[in-house]
Amino acid sequence: MMLLERLRIRKAYIFNLAIYFILLCYSYYFYFYIYQDYTYQVGYSLSLNYFKLIEAIVFTVSLGALYLYYDISDSIYLTYSFILYVLLFVPFTVFYWMSNNYRQYFYMVVTAFLILELFFIAYKYFFSTKREKNTRFNYEYILLFVFAVFLIVNIFAYLKYGHSLYYLINLDEVYNIRYESREKIPTYFKYILQWSALVVIPTSIAYITKIKKYYLLIIPLTVQLLIFTINGSKFYLFSLLINLFVFLIYSGGLMNFMLPALNLFITFVLLWKNNFVMSVGIRRAFFVPQSLSFVYYEFFKSHPKLYLSSSFLKRFVENIYSLDSPFIISRYVYHEPKMSANVNFIANAYSHLGFIGIVLFAIILALILLAFEYFSENNVNRKFVVLISFSSFLALVNSSLLTTLKTHGLLIAMIMSVLFLKSFRD
Structure with a gap:
């Protein structure tokens, strides 16, 4: 019976992955060339290359096979790499073939995801069953x-x-306090508030849930609201909701339903045809990160790279732009010096060290995920690691790895996860 159930899940996965790929292709074509939102059409060309479509399908299927073979819900590593695969890689392949973009960069991104998967396979083969x-x-x-x-x-x-x-009930006015907070709040306080909202408060919710003192939840939830009123970041409110949602999915062993849920979401957005919802749900969620990714590659393949001059090595390496990469792209490509063109960890790695940077940072990310896997494997409280760390991890979709580790608190999330797992040994 279990074998039949597993076969049913695998067939459903293949079917939903195919539907997801098709829906993304149609969404790109519909939003930019049927619905024709001319405000955002620049940078989203339609230049179909069917040989690149074959490449996109081959690598979508081959890299997706890992999640067909293993049970996603049994692994923190697989859960997080699967989220990156679904939210970054599959939309990336769609954008690649439909805009006829750079093949060299496509294979660089394929290499990054291949590294993530090979590290997991090596771990399961050589180091698993740790107690x-x-x-x-x-x-x-x-x-x-x-x-x-x-x-x-x-x-x-x-x-x-x-x-x-x-x-809290007038979210459209939070920009007033957001600008004020940038001027008044010291940098170290900003880090503490970020770590609190994205890591410490979710950890406290996990702790309270574990000890079943649910009335104490009023404390972290109130603190989260207070933090929001300090700097007006809506992400603090919504990230906690997303965190709880993914935690419930993972703890219920329902990660296999993520693709069907995304398919329903895209279908709903396409049928609704609301300007704002389509802009956020299609353009911003799936294709802005991919467009920016290729923009980064195009700019930095012909301009000097940063060589980590805007990171912890800034004292030793000169930054000839005197800017971090998001502001470089905003100023020299989009001619919007006040804008910050944040991009995923792969494109950011290329802006610093080229292809070597992509390989290096993919390996570092794999080691980080292995740390989560190592400490959570065979632990009945593994599900709480998702609640503790997911908000920080999700920043990789629109941020660099080093920024995610420091500013968004992924390193803090790793420490708090270890403390939590060692505090409870059921």
């Missing part, structure tokens, strides 16, 4: 201490820089 060793040290005390420190700092930040909860 937790018994220890007398109580990590729960450290976890509670971290909660207390961040709670105190967040309350202090709200008393010093916070605004009225009025903005």
